[in-house]
Amino acid sequence: MATTNDLKNGLVLNMDHGLWQVLDFQHVKPGKGPAFVRTKLKNVLSGKIVDKTFNAGTKVETATVDRSDMQYLYHDGTDYIFMDTKTYEQIPVTPEVMGSASDYLLENSQVMIARHEGQVLYVELPPSVVLEIAQTDPGVQGDRSTGGTKPATLETGAQIAVPLFLEAGTRVKVDTRDGSYLGRVN
Template sequence: MISSNDFRTGVSIELDGSVWRVVEFLHVKPGKGSAFVRTKLKNVQSGSVVERTFRAGETVPQANLEKRVMQHTYKDGDQFVFMDMESYEEASLSQEQIGTRVKYLKEGMEVNVIQWGEQVLEVELPTSVVLEVTQTDPGVKGDTATGGSKPAIVETGAQVMVPLFISEGERIKVDTRNDSYLGRE
């Protein structure tokens, strides 16, 4: 159990049979009446966001989430197979379970898999990955009217905007949170 006074951004709680993550919180102490905590909660399974108010000191069950380090071993059709690095058990996850960042997933990459009981809630990729540029147009000197960047396709099939001097075959570092180019590797 966790008190509403202990809510912080990122804390996971159980409400109505689902796992909710605190996105925003605000402790309010009105001049008249008792204090309360106004929160914005995101359902981890469905992604829906709701606003909910709790009385100050109200206790709610804290979600018992387990974070396991797993390695992506191979892709089997539309299923991605991961191996637990401690027990060597394999688990198959669909593209929907992994989310939009699947475009940066490479074989052999270690990720954090967050589970609630036996249910996989999300897959956390590293914040940055090193990928090889497989296709990009050659940069033309003086062609900076577009801000000095061009699209490039990396080895996983994702498209990233890169500077004009990047050419095919180079390895670049990409931020998986916002799809941005971080530098050469």
């Protein structure tokens, strides 16, 4: 058990018959009335985000979440197989848990996997990855006042928008949180 004073970003709470990760919190002490804590919580399994307010000092139950660095090995048709880099234990992760993370995952990639009581909660990729453009149409520069973009398919199959001057075979840095183009890599 912890109190609302112990809240921090990334902490996982066990409440309302589910696991909720603290995305953001703010201690508020108004001029009148008691202090309270305003939080933004994300359901670890469904991804639903809610705003919840607690009275200051309220007890909340924290969940034990084991985070471990793992290496992506392969996709066996149904599950994604990861290996713990310390114990060499291999665990399967379902496509539902993987979500959009599979769009930026190459074999031998390093990720962080969070588990609660043996159940995989989520897969956390690094903030950015370097991938190669597998296919994109040639860019035609027209009369634009700003730089244009075109769709490109990455080596993982994911689609992103890239500047017109990029061609197939170019390695690019991609933000794994929103799939945006960050730059060219030489």
